[in-house]
Amino acid sequence: MVRYLVALAAVLAFTPGGLANAQEAPRMDGAGGQQDLQIFVSSYGYTPRGEEPPYRQPVAIRDIMDTASGLTELIAAHSASPDDWRSGTVYLEIDEKGAVARCRLSDSARLPVSEEAMCAALAGEAFRPAIEADGDKVTGSYAYYFQRHPLRVDEGQARRPLFTRDPGLALAVPAPPPPLLPAAFPPHGGWMNYHYAQPQWRVEPRHGTDSAQPADDAVGVVAYEARGETRCDPSAEDIRNPLARRACAFVLETLAPTWPEPTGRRTPAVPLLVFADGDDLRAVGPAAEGYRNARFAEGQEELFRARLRSAGSIAPDKAPSTLRLILRFDNTGAVTHCRVGRTGGSDSGDLAACPIAAAGGYFEPVRDIFGRAEGGGLMYWNASDDAD
Known part of the structure; x- marks a missing residue:
């Protein structure tokens, strides 16, 4: 508490020019060396769960960096104990005139100051109100997000500013690898990036299709290498499909994919659609372009x-x-x-x-x-x- 009050007094004592210069990230010793402990900030119109969004959410009049620089209690608390918090979101309800009508802190927030302090600091912010497609001004919602943002200090590195809009590498958390058998089929881009490797084929399938054949006449399977053998399993959603066993037998015996060369994949795999044309089966592999967004x-x-x-x-x-x-x-x-x-x-x-x-x-x-x-x-x- 004493450290916080000293830091708050120091922040309030700065002149406007001095305050801008004083807003540098605290530098501390951390794992792997020194770190600059910035505060990542972002702001955006948001839609509460279960509600339809307006045509356009409220628009903040002030830039988020100007808004953040006025949060003196947050700045003081961070300066005093920059390692004692994680992140939090402040949610505002903006009325039809662009004024803050309500304010609350996210339930999961771990900020170094109270909800009352954050809401009091943001209460005077002004907005252009939300609008519907017919031009009517309506109530909308707006959010400010704050996150403790440690960045490694390189040799000779100048002090970084206290606030940043750039999430950078400090916010990048490695995602766990996707399971080999995707829950939904076709698999998503993350699955393809992690598992997919083009095999060698005894009989190569067609790559890509514009077929509008009903999904009931096809099954999704994954062929993959495990312990030097090629195996095949239906996707999770097709595991009870009567066609699944025939489809995998067709893939293993007729198409016979193999990965004789190193692929850089821990478990190289290829997804396939297997269609039933009467008693015959045919397979389609991934298109050359892969998944393509609109x-x-x-x-x-x-x-x-x-x-x-x-x-x-x-x-x-x-x-x-x-x-x-x-x-x-x-x-x-x-x-x-x-x-x-x-x-x-x-x-x-x-x-x-x-x-x-x-x-x-x-x-x-x-x-x-x-x-x-x-x-x-x-x-x-x-x-x-x-x-x-």
């Missing part, structure tokens, strides 16, 4: 940008723009859902953006690892390539 059709992105510029949704003359759209698609590439994830600067421009996206013809659909078009897919489209 994307712009050739030449369509520039046309899309031109129409957004004409509507005032993004800046003219290719100037940087902050607009971000969140888009979902059906299996033809048509937009089924659109909302503004980040404002382009004006309500009228934001309101014009999604009708332009939904006009059609700009996008190609999601394709799974076998090349089949499917609905869904999520695109966060940034008007500027360098948008964070």
Whole structure:
């Protein structure tokens, strides 16, 4: 407590210029050497669980870095004991006039100051309110996230600033390897990156298909190498499919994949779709491109940008723009859902953006690892390539 009060007094005593210079990350000895203990900050409009998001969430008037620099109690507590906390999110309800109506701290928060202190510090923040597609201003929600952010200090490293928007490597936590038999089929990109290796075949399957054959007539299997032998198992969702045993026998006896050369994979594997054509079986392997998210059709992105510029949704003359759209698609590439994830600067421009996206013809659909078009897919489209 004494350390905290001394640190708070020091923070409050700085002049504005001195305060900016004083906001450097504390440097401490840690595992592997010295660390700068920054505070990672981010802010965003969010949707409470179970609620439908508005067309555009509230927009903060002040930059998050300016907001964070005024959190004197958080700064003092972090300076006094930078190793005593982890992270936390402050949730705000923003009314139709853009004022903070309610505030709470996330249940899992481990911040070095109280909910009351954080809410009091953020109570005066101003916002452009949330809007619906018809332009009506509505209540929305906004969040500020803070995380203790240790970074290793290299020799001669200058002091880093106290606050950062860059998650960097300090937030990267290695994910556990995906299980060999994926819970859902086709497997996701993480599974492919970890397990997939192209085998040698006795009979090579077709790679990729546009088949619209019903899923009931196909089974997903995984062929893999274990202890020098090739094995085959159905995917978890197809384990009770009557076709599964025949499919694996066909893969092992007819296709006969092997991995005679080192692949760099701990357990090299290949997913396959096996289709039943009467008494015959045929297999399809991953398409050359693998999984492909929804994307712009050739030449369509520039046309899309031109129409957004004409509507005032993004800046003219290719100037940087902050607009971000969140888009979902059906299996033809048509937009089924659109909302503004980040404002382009004006309500009228934001309101014009999604009708332009939904006009059609700009996008190609999601394709799974076998090349089949499917609905869904999520695109966060940034008007500027360098948008964070």
